[in-house]
Amino acid sequence: MEFLNIGTFGHVDHGKSTLTTALTGKVTDTFSEEIKRGITIKLGHAQFYIYEKDGKYYNYPVENGKIVKGVSIIDAPGHESLLSIAISGLALLDGAILVIAANQPCPQPQTKEHLMILDKLGIKNILIVQSKVDAVSKQQAMKNYEEIKQFVKGTVAENSPIIPVSSTHKLNLEYILEYLANITGIEKKFKFKNLALIVRSFDVNLPGTKAKDLKGGVLGGAVVSGEFKIGDEIEIKPGIDTENGYRPLKTKISSLKREDEDLKIAKKGGLVGFGTFLDPTICRRDILAGNFVSTDPLPDPQNIFKLKVEYIKRDDIPNMEFFQDQILLINHLTISTQAVVKQVKKDIITVQTKKGIIPIEDKVAILRKIDNKWRFAAIAKFV
Numbered sequence: 001m002e003f004l005n006i007g008t009f010g011h012v013d014h015g016k017s018t019l020t021t022a023l024t025g026k027v028t029d030t031f032s033e034e035i036k037r038g039i040t041i042k043l044g045h046a047q048f049y050i051y052e053k054d055g056k057y058y059n060y061p062v063e064n065g066k067i068v069k070g071v072s073i074i075d076a077p078g079h080e081s082l083l084s085i086a087i088s089g090l091a092l093l094d095g096a097i098l099v100i101a102a103n104q105p106c107p108q109p110q111t112k113e114h115l116m117i118l119d120k121l122g123i124k125n126i127l128i129v130q131s132k133v134d135a136v137s138k139q140q141a142m143k144n145y146e147e148i149k150q151f152v153k154g155t156v157a158e159n160s161p162i163i164p165v166s167s168t169h170k171l172n173l174e175y176i177l178e179y180l181a182n183i184t185g186i187e188k189k190f191k192f193k194n195l196a197l198i199v200r201s202f203d204v205n206l207p208g209t210k211a212k213d214l215k216g217g218v219l220g221g222a223v224v225s226g227e228f229k230i231g232d233e234i235e236i237k238p239g240i241d242t243e244n245g246y247r248p249l250k251t252k253i254s255s256l257k258r259e260d261e262d263l264k265i266a267k268k269g270g271l272v273g274f275g276t277f278l279d280p281t282i283c284r285r286d287i288l289a290g291n292f293v294s295t296d297p298l299p300d301p302q303n304i305f306k307l308k309v310e311y312i313k314r315d316d317i318p319n320m321e322f323f324q325d326q327i328l329l330i331n332h333l334t335i336s337t338q339a340v341v342k343q344v345k346k347d348i349i350t351v352q353t354k355k356g357i358i359p360i361e362d363k364v365a366i367l368r369k370i371d372n373k374w375r376f377a378a379i380a381k382f383v
Contacts, residue, residue: 003070003269004185005092010099011108015131015167020073022167023059024048044075045271047259050181057177069181072270087365091197091333092222094185095125103135106147113376119156120379125183126157134166194226194295197334201288203280217283219274227267230256236291238301238356246301246356251276290335301356307380309347317370322349329367329374332357
């Protein structure tokens, strides 16, 4: 059975997390600050299975129905200040759901920003969900629908289905399930036989746990190439940032979980928790997010790069070229780091990154700060 990783994107408070809960039955805003503020701050995650019976699709078991697909939903934050977190989940995705609320004019700022990113970074399977249709009249819903059609014209989402949905009343969820059941995952080629990308890391021990009962740190991410087994020796890079540079980590896999399911082997599809024998204190609070995991030797991280830049033409902010000593935000796969521009020669820039990067894929997203907000400015390739 195929497992898909699907991201939800869109403007803040347009219903991404509510849709995820309607599909999965789980609440992804689990951190105290998220609950207090009512927004997603970190990458949320929940999974479910799609059942098919007589050509109809369900997100719960039905008599004589069969499981046709597993889906891991990665709920990206919509707030503009959290754009880099939203981008960091893209490397794991087989597709995306762009959520656009019917009760606001389209496009809103982050709707536009997120579609621009999906378009430029090559996410192909995009479904548009017109949310909150229960909050507007039919005429308003149709007007919003036409705004959406005009908004996505000329983008990767131009021919994407648009499904009107009420997540509160679970209206039209079956059409989302049908879409997801009939798309296939995206195969990415990496030169490493076994490779996983990490987006979260945890200390799962409760305060007061006795030393003899302590569990090793847990890495949360996705397998993008090959497979991992319990007992495998793994290398984690870049590793830990120390005064003397990055220190790679080596450990063994003690357990594998996908949601609440224990796995013997982890392959591509779904988000996986890698139990390890690492000191749990170095895994707390996502310290190891952005790392790569492999059974193969990984290259050493670097901090200075030359990038060939393709600027994004925008009509909402000044289209300025990068300049020396400018501070940028660089996103490569699951890692996000600030960088300083050291040199500019036409469309080639040299940057020094704060965090080490292992350049194993060409595409890099570059954000620059406008009015104290990070905005998508360019895509680039390593030279």
